Every structure is written in C-alpha cells, then in structure tokens.
Amino acid sequence: MSTDIKFAITGVPTPPSSNGAVPLRRELRDLQQNYPEQFNLYLLGLRDFQGLDEAKLDSYYQVAGIHGMPFKPWAGVPSDTDWSQPGSSGFGGYCTHSSILFITWHRPYLALYEQALYASVQAVAQKFPVEGGLRAKYVAAAKDFRAPYFDWASQPPKGTLAFPESLSSRTIQVVDVDGKTKSINNPLHRFTFHPVNPSPGDFSAAWSRYPSTVRYPNRLTGASRDERIAPILANELASLRNNVSLLLLSYKDFDAFSYNRWDPNTNPGDFGSLEDVHNEIHDRTGGNGHMSSLEVSAFDPLFWLHHVNVDRLWSIWQDLNPNSFMTPRPAPYSTFVAQEGESQSKSTPLEPFWDKSAANFWTSEQVKDSITFGYAYPETQKWKYSSVKEYQAAIRKSVTALYGSNVFANFVENVADRTPALKKPQATGEESKSTVSAAAAHAVELSGAKKVAEKVHNVFQHAEEKAQKPVVPVKDTKAESSTAAGMMIGLSIKRPSKLTASPGPIPESLKYLAPDGKYTDWIVNVRAQKHGLGQSFRVIVFLGEFNPDPETWDDEFNCVGRVSVLGRSAETQCGKCRKDNANGLIVSGTVPLTSALLQDIVGGELQSLKPEDVIPHLRANLKWKVALFNGDEYNLEEVPDLKVSVASTEVTIDEEGLPHYSRQYTVYPEITEGKPCGHGPEDHI
Numbered sequence: 001m002s003t004d005i006k007f008a009i010t011g012v013p014t015p016p017s018s019n020g021a022v023p024l025r026r027e028l029r030d031l032q033q034n035y036p037e038q039f040n041l042y043l044l045g046l047r048d049f050q051g052l053d054e055a056k057l058d059s060y061y062q063v064a065g066i067h068g069m070p071f072k073p074w075a076g077v078p079s080d081t082d083w084s085q086p087g088s089s090g091f092g093g094y095c096t097h098s099s100i101l102f103i104t105w106h107r108p109y110l111a112l113y114e115q116a117l118y119a120s121v122q123a124v125a126q127k128f129p130v131e132g133g134l135r136a137k138y139v140a141a142a143k144d145f146r147a148p149y150f151d152w153a154s155q156p157p158k159g160t161l162a163f164p165e166s167l168s169s170r171t172i173q174v175v176d177v178d179g180k181t182k183s184i185n186n187p188l189h190r191f192t193f194h195p196v197n198p199s200p201g202d203f204s205a206a207w208s209r210y211p212s213t214v215r216y217p218n219r220l221t222g223a224s225r226d227e228r229i230a231p232i233l234a235n236e237l238a239s240l241r242n243n244v245s246l247l248l249l250s251y252k253d254f255d256a257f258s259y260n261r262w263d264p265n266t267n268p269g270d271f272g273s274l275e276d277v278h279n280e281i282h283d284r285t286g287g288n289g290h291m292s293s294l295e296v297s298a299f300d301p302l303f304w305l306h307h308v309n310v311d312r313l314w315s316i317w318q319d320l321n322p323n324s325f326m327t328p329r330p331a332p333y334s335t336f337v338a339q340e341g342e343s344q345s346k347s348t349p350l351e352p353f354w355d356k357s358a359a360n361f362w363t364s365e366q367v368k369d370s371i372t373f374g375y376a377y378p379e380t381q382k383w384k385y386s387s388v389k390e391y392q393a394a395i396r397k398s399v400t401a402l403y404g405s406n407v408f409a410n411f412v413e414n415v416a417d418r419t420p421a422l423k424k425p426q427a428t429g430e431e432s433k434s435t436v437s438a439a440a441a442h443a444v445e446l447s448g449a450k451k452v453a454e455k456v457h458n459v460f461q462h463a464e465e466k467a468q469k470p471v472v473p474v475k476d477t478k479a480e481s482s483t484a485a486g487m488m489i490g491l492s493i494k495r496p497s498k499l500t501a502s503p504g505p506i507p508e509s510l511k512y513l514a515p516d517g518k519y520t521d522w523i524v525n526v527r528a529q530k531h532g533l534g535q536s537f538r539v540i541v542f543l544g545e546f547n548p549d550p551e552t553w554d555d556e557f558n559c560v561g562r563v564s565v566l567g568r569s570a571e572t573q574c575g576k577c578r579k580d581n582a583n584g585l586i587v588s589g590t591v592p593l594t595s596a597l598l599q600d601i602v603g604g605e606l607q608s609l610k611p612e613d614v615i616p617h618l619r620a621n622l623k624w625k626v627a628l629f630n631g632d633e634y635n636l637e638e639v640p641d642l643k644v645s646v647a648s649t650e651v652t653i654d655e656e657g658l659p660h661y662s663r664q665y666t667v668y669p670e671i672t673e674g675k676p677c678g679h680g681p682e683d684h685i
Contacts, residue, residue, distance in 0.1 A: 006358040007057060007075045011111035011373030012118045012146065020383035023144040025308055025375050029157065029164055031148045037141035042148065043174050045121035046187040046301065051194075058116045060191065064303075066109065066352065068093060068295035070202035071573040077352030092575020094352060097294060097566070098530060098587055099576075100329055100344055102259040102275050103314045104364035106307055108353035111373040113304055114147040121145050127177035134179055146375045149308035152233060152281055153244040154402045155413065162233035163285070167302060168226035188301045190214070190224065203296070213300040216287030219630070224289065232284050232554045238414035239561030242592035243277055245403040245410070246523075248317055249396070250661040254324045257317055262527045262588040268647040268665035268685055271525040272590030274317075276563065278310050279589070283538055283564035284554075288630045292536055294566050295574065312377045315370050316399065319380055320392055326364060396658060405657035407521065408506045408514065411598045505657025513601065513609055517653040520609045521661070522593040524622070525645045525685075526563040531581035532640030534569040535628060538562045539642070541591045542623045543600070550633040553625065560596045563589030586641050593618075593646070611648065611668070618646060618671045636676040645679035646671045 016022050032039045054061035057075060066074045071093050096105040125142035128135040156162050166172065172186040185192075190212040202208075210217075214224040233240075251257040256270035260279070286292030290300045297303050318325075328345035346368075349361035370376055379398040385391035404410030506514055513519060526539045544558035553559060565587060568577045597614060600606040600621075607613040624644055626634045636642065650662040667685055672678030679685065 005057060005075045006354050008356055008358040009108050009112050009115065009353045009362065010356050011115055011375065014374030016371060016383075020371075021381070022371055022374055022376050023146050024381070025146040025312065025377055026148050027154075027378075028148045028150045028166065028305060029160075030378075032164075032166060035141070037138055038145050040175050041121045041124055041138060041142055041145060043172060043184070043187060044124045044177065045117055045145075047184065048124060049117050049120040050187055050191050050301075054194065058112075058119075060116075061193070061299075063113055063116060064191075064298035066094060066112075067298035067303075068095075068293075068574065069204070069207065072202075074352045075354075092573065092578075095294075095574050095576040096350075097576075098259060098261045098275070098580065098585060100255060100259060100326055101348060101350065101364065103310065104326075104346075104367055105350045105353075107311055107314075107367045107370070107373070108350055108362045110147065110304070110307055110311055112353065114373070114375075117147055118145060124177060129179050132179075147308050148305060149312055149377075150302070150305035151309055151312075151402070152285075152306070153237075153240045153277075155237070155241075156234075161230040162237060163226070163230040167305075168229065188305075189226070191299050191301055193299075207290075207293075207296050210290075213291075213296075214289040215285060215291060215300070215302075217289050225287070228287060228554075229285050235555055235557075235559060236284070236561050238410065238595045239592055240277070240280070241403045241414060242407065242410060242595055243272060243561070243590065244313065245399065245659075246590075246592060246661075247272060247274060247277065248313065248320065248399050248403070249659060250663070251317070252321055252324060252663075254318075254321070255327050255329075257321075257324075258314070260587040260589060262586040264684055266588060266685075267663075268525060268645070268667050269523075269649060269661070269663055271523075271527065271588040273588075274310060274313055276587075276589035278306075279564040279566050280562060281306050282566060283536070283562070283629065286629070292566075292629045295568070295572065311370070312379075315377055315380045316395060318368065319382065320395055322388075325368065400658065405505060406651075406653045406659045407519075407594045407598070408510045408653075409657060411510075411595050412507050414595065505653055505655065510598070510602075513598075514653060519594075519651055519653075520611065520614070520648045521651045521659075522597060522609070522614060522618075522646065522648045524560070524591040524593055524624075525588065525647060526591070526624075526643070527586050527588040528565055528642040529567075529640040530565055530585045530587045531567045531570075531577060532584075533567055533628075533634065536564070536566050536568075537626055537628050537634060537639070538564045539589075539644070540625050540627060541593075541644075542625070543593070543596045543618075544621050544623075546623070550625070550627045551631055553627060560593060561591035563591060565589075584641070611666075614648075615668060615671055618668075622646070622671065623675075624677075639677065642677040643679055643683060644672055644675075644677055645669070645683075645685060 012023075014022050026035065031042065050060045052059035052061075056062060062074065065072065094105075096102050121142050125138040126135065128138045130136075150164070150167070152162075156164075166186075167188050169186050170189055171183045172188070173181060174184055176182050176184070192212040210222060212224075214222065216225040216228040217223065218225060247257060251270070251272075253270070256267070256273065258274055260273045260275040262271070282291050282294070282297060285302055285306070286297070286300070290296045291302055291306075326346045328343040346365040347363050349363060350367070351361045353362045354360070355362045355366065366372065370380065376382075379395055382391050385394060404413055506517070524541050528539070540553050540562045541560045542556065542558045543560050546553065546556045546558050568574060568581070570578070570581060572578060594609065597606060597609060597617075600617065601608065606617050624636070626636050626639055626642070628634055645667055647665045647667045649665045652660045652662075654660060667679070669679050669681040669683070673680040
C-alpha cells in the first residue's frame with residue numbers, strides 16, 4: 001500500500017497521572033456553566049480551526065471530508081471500496097455505517113478531530129495578553145481541554161431548551177485574544193466553506209449551493225431554521241431517554257448494542273442499537289440539512305458534539321460489559337483490507353487512521369479503551385474506585401440519574417417535569433416559516449400553557465385515584481392530539497405529593513401496575529431496506545390520533561418516537577453504500593412504548609400493562625407513517641421490506657429502582673396484522 005503522508009493519530013498525548021487519571025470530555029452545558037475559560041477557548045479555537053486553509057491535511061474541511069464528500073483519499077490512503085464510473089474519482093470513501101466497525105472506527109476519527117482542535121486551542125491561549133495574568137489563566141485552562149459532547153438524551157436544565165442556545169444562536173459572546181468581550185459568528189452554529197466549493201465536483205449539486213452548513217433549511221430560500229430542533233427533541237425526549245436506558249442497562253452483546261444491520265436471526269429484543277439512536281439525532285437535528293446526510297454531516301459543528309456523545313455511551317456500556325466485544329463476521333464483499341468472506345474483527349484495520357507509530361492503522365482492539373487517546377468521561381473515571389464492582393455500581397447510578405432508573409420513575413420525570421411551549425407557528429407560506437427567531441422558541445403562550453398544564457395535572461390526579469380504585473373501561477380510541485405539542489423545559493407544574501416524594505423505586509400511585517416489582521415492557525420494532533428509497537426517511541410511531549399533515553408529525557402530542565433510516569441514492573460515490581444497496585441491506589430500530597402506555601393508563605384510557613389490556617388497546621390505537629427528511633409523506637407500502645412489529649418482555653425492578661430485563665421477548669402479530677406493513681403470523685420477525 002502506498003500513501004502520500006502517514007499522519008499519526010494520537011489524540012491528545014496525555015500520560016495518566018499516578019492514579020490513572022486523565023482529563024475529561026465534558027458536556028457542553030457543563031463546560032459553558034462551570035468551566036468558562038475552557039468554553040471560551042473552545043469557541044475561539046474552533047473558529048480558528050474552521051478558518052484553516054482547506055488544503056491543509058489537518059484542516060477542519062479535510063478532517064470533516066473523511067466522512068464522505070468530497071470523496072477524496074485522506075493522506076493518500078486508499079478506501080475500502082474503490083470503484084469507478086464515468087465522471088467519478090474512483091474513490092469510494094471509508095464508510096463503516098451499518099457494520100461491526102461503526103463505533104470503533106469513529107473513535108480514532110474523533111481523536112484526529114480532537115488532536116487538531118486541541119492544537120488550535122493551545123495556539124489561541126498563547127495569544128492572550130500577559131498583563132493581568134490573562135494569558136496564564138487561559139494557558140492553564142487549555143492544558144486539560146478536551147472536545148465536549150452534547151447529551152441529547154438527558155433532561156435539560158429547567159428553564160432551558162432541549163437544544164442549547166449555544167448551538168442555535170448565529171452569534172455568541174466571547175472574550176477575544178485582545179482581552180475584550182465581543183460578539184462573533186458562532187462556530188457551533190455553522191461552518192462556512194471558503195471558498196464555497198474549493199474544487200469542481202467536491203460536492204453534488206444539491207449541496208454545493210450552500211455557502212454554510214444548514215439545519216432544517218427553508219425549501220425556498222435555503223435558510224437554516226434551528227428553532228425547529230428544540231421542540232422536536234423535547235417532544236420525543238421520553239422515548240429517547242428510555243431508548244438510551246434500555247441500551248445501557250439491557251443489552252449485553254456488543255454486536256447487538258453497536259450497529260443496526262438486521263438479519264433473519266435478530267432477536268426481537270435486539271432491533272435497537274446505538275447506531276439506531278445515533279441516526280435519530282442526525283434526523284432530528286438536521287431535518288433536510290447537512291446533519292441529515294452522512295455524506296456531508298461532518299461539516300456541521302454539531303456532528304462532533306453528537307459523535308463524542310455516541311463515543312461516551314459506548315464507553316459507559318463497554319465498562320459495564322467488559323467481556324463483550326466484537327464477534328468476527330465475514331466481510332460481505334471485497335474491500336481494501338479484506339476479501340469477500342474474510343473475517344471482519346477487532347483486528348481489522350480502521351483506515352485511514354494511522355496509529356501512534358504511523359506504521360499501521362489503528363484496530364478496534366487497540367481503541368477499546370478511551371484512555372488510549374488521553375481522555376475519559378464524567379461517568380468513566382475508573383481510577384476513583386477500588387474495585388470493578390464498585391466502579392460499575394457507580395456507572396449504573398450515573399445512568400439512572402441521567403436517564404431515569406425505571407420506566408415508572410422516568411414517566412413521572414419526563415411527563416410531570418416538562419412544560420409545553422408555544423405551538424408551532426401557523427404561518428402561511430414557506431418564507432414565513434423560516435423567520436421564527438430563537439427568542440420565539442422561548443416564549444410561552446399563557447392560555448395554551450395553562451390548558452396543557454391542567455391536562456398534565458389531571459393525568460397525575462388520575463394516578464392518585466387509581467391507587468384507590470380500578471379504572472372504568474373506556475372505548476379504544478385516543479383523545480384528540482394536544483394542540484401544544486412542542487415541548488420545552490420551563491414553567492414548573494406542581495405535581496401531587498404522592499408522585500413527587502415516593503419512598504421506594506416506584507411512585508406510590510403506580511405501584512399497582514408492577515406487583516412485586518414486575519411488569520411487562522413494550523416496544524415497537526421496525527426494519528426496512530436502508531437504501532430502498534434512494535434517500536433518507538423516518539418511520540414515525542403514534543399512539544392515538546394525529547394531524548394528517550406530515551409537517552406537524554414531529555410536534556404531535558401522540559408521537560411516541562421514530563426510527564430514522566439514513567439511506568443514500570444509487571448514484572452515491574460511497575462504495576460501501578452502493579454495494580449495500582445492491583445486496584438489499586436491511587436495518588432495524590426500536591421505539592419504546594411503555595411510557596406512552598403509562599400516559600394512557602393514568603389518563604383513564606387503559607387498564608394496565610398486561611397483555612390482555614394492551615393488545616386490544618394497541619390494535620385500536622397504534623399507527624405509523626413514513627416521511628422523507630424534507631417533510632413529505634411517503635407511501636408506507638412502497639418502502640422495500642418495511643415491517644413493523646410489537647414485542648414485550650418481563651422486567652423486574654430491584655430495591656434500588658434498577659430494571660432487570662428477562663430478555664425473553666414475545667411478539668404479537670395480532671396487534672399489527674392487516675395494517676400496512678404490519679407483522680403478521682406468517683412473517684419472519
């Protein structure tokens with residue numbers, strides 16, 4: 001193999017201290033609130049990093065381009081899937097999505113980004129004036145700087161949006177290197193290409209028209225609409241938190257946990273994956289913008305905060321399951337490093353990432369521990385504990401604090417603590433939809449908020465009454481969707497005391513639903529051909545009625561969750577994607593249902609979580625739709641290999657409130673049979 005430059009990927013070389021400690025990658029909001037000097041350096045360093053000459057190997061443009069477009073070899077390293085067609089470069093990219101290498105490949109990739117960003121931060125720190133100790137302060141802060149993450153699954157601080165303003169604001173305040181406070185173009189909001197298209201053919205026509213990265217672009221003007229993101233994230237926060245908790249506490253097999261490729265032997269309890277959740281965030285934050293397309297997503301500054309969080313979730317899971325790692329699998333087709341049928345394993349080279357010696361590529365086995373690259377996370381400070389058992393207990397405690405201990409505790413936290421914000425503006429015409437300011441997302445329409453607050457209060461009032469008497473059976477139809485579905489964390493809603501202060505792991509009013517700490521947990525499983533539509537799409541799951549206008553589906557009160565499929569066209573230059581398309585690759589995902597069912601129970605529409613009650617309720621009320629990332633509806637029955645099923649398993653909640661999943665799943669074709677693309681008794685799960 002011949003390459004132009006063997007660029008060693010080291011991350012930030014940091015020998016562990018005497019007790020094994022290394023610097024931490026911190027959550028974005030924590031960094032901003034509690035480490036202001038590092039946050040300031042982050043903004044200035046990222047600004048300068050993005051401004052580097054795009055011809056430089058370690059420029060922001062070149063590093064981002066490894067992930068897809070402009071489909072050119074990085075440091076001269078050939079790709080896994082070189083191919084040729086008229087007008088192409090013959091280079092197929094380094095794609096590892098929907099493969100066993102998905103999360104491990106991204107670790108050295110993030111280390112390269114962090115390595116370059118760190119260098120920029122150090123240079124910035126040295127530019128501050130010596131007078132007043134300013135330079136010394138920033139040099140000290142820069143020493144332990146690491147790339148932050150955005151934890152999109154944890155509850156936002158009260159009074160804040162689910163999508164931080166530091167990511168959505170076009171400008172941001174900094175202390176610049178002259179020591180003066182000033183407003184600059186926010187480097188977390190967008191990356192501006194310079195020049196717009198450095199070389200002819202670097203980007204497809206669809207993407208070359210954008211001078212900067214965009215999120216939810218206006219169809220007519222292309223303007224970014226970041227204000228769309230916060231309500232969408234918050235509306236499906238319960239599903240997202242439950243999904244992350246399910247993955248971290250239930251999944252025990254690395255292959256099932258890590259990536260989303262489906263095969264006929266997939267267990268009903270393994271349809272979800274970290275890659276599936278990862279896809280949802282690309283969808284929810286990108287709309288039809290850069291984040292929603294894997295070919296250009298790495299140019300959006302949000303990509304890096306998102307993927308650092310994915311890396312963090314892997315670190316947490318791996319330390320809870322240290323003995324589970326890759327099962328060797330045959331390569332589905334020939335690549336640069338393996339012939340068809342040869343094993344892809346923990347020893348497979350992760351090109352184009354040269355190791356510290358610059359003599360070999362990193363492998364999955366070598367990058368398994370984040371300390372290799374000089375960092376850890378707040379939850380993975382293993383050096384603080386005297387035993388593995390103590391360390392893992394601390395991790396579980398952290399997971400439950402962030403994502404809830406069990407579905408009942410999660411339900412109280414997710415539903416009772418969130419306050420609806422403004423209904424999405426009902427403007428006419430595309431242009432008016434694009435002009436909603438970030439400030440408008442903060443506003444609360446008092447009359448609308450009051451109505452929904454009353455609804456939430458009534459829900460919990462029902463819960464208290466249920467502890468005293470059984471529910472009267474009601475018809476199998478859902479209440480009309482709330483008109484104020486966009487959620488933000490804001491006004492405080494006073495909850496009944498029985499739900500705010502429960503002496504046990506399950507709120508007192510909900511204990512009857514889990515006798516002896518046992519209950520039935522419900523999920524929706526979805527599978528479909530990844531590239532079957534030649535573009536990305538989402539399968540949105542509803543429990544109850546909803547507005548037929550697909551533009552409203554993201555904000556619907558009865559929207560339970562989604563499975564996002566990041567497909568590509570047949571003309572993509574991604575070689576792996578083209579071969580996956582030819583082979584009819586099917587991917588899968590999971591939408592947790594139990595929290596939505598609890599909402600129906602306390603609302604008086606369902607008796608219990610037992611199958612005899614849930615089956616007819618889901619048969620009558622469970623619905624799903626398909627939408628493209630541009631917001632258009634797509635005919636369900638034209639999606640190749642789309643199949644939707646429902647499954648359940650028994651869960652036991654221990655004295656500390658932690659759920660223990662039996663992992664024995666029952667599938668219910670009687671719920672989905674006869675519905676478009678619904679699983680039937682003769683279908684393979």
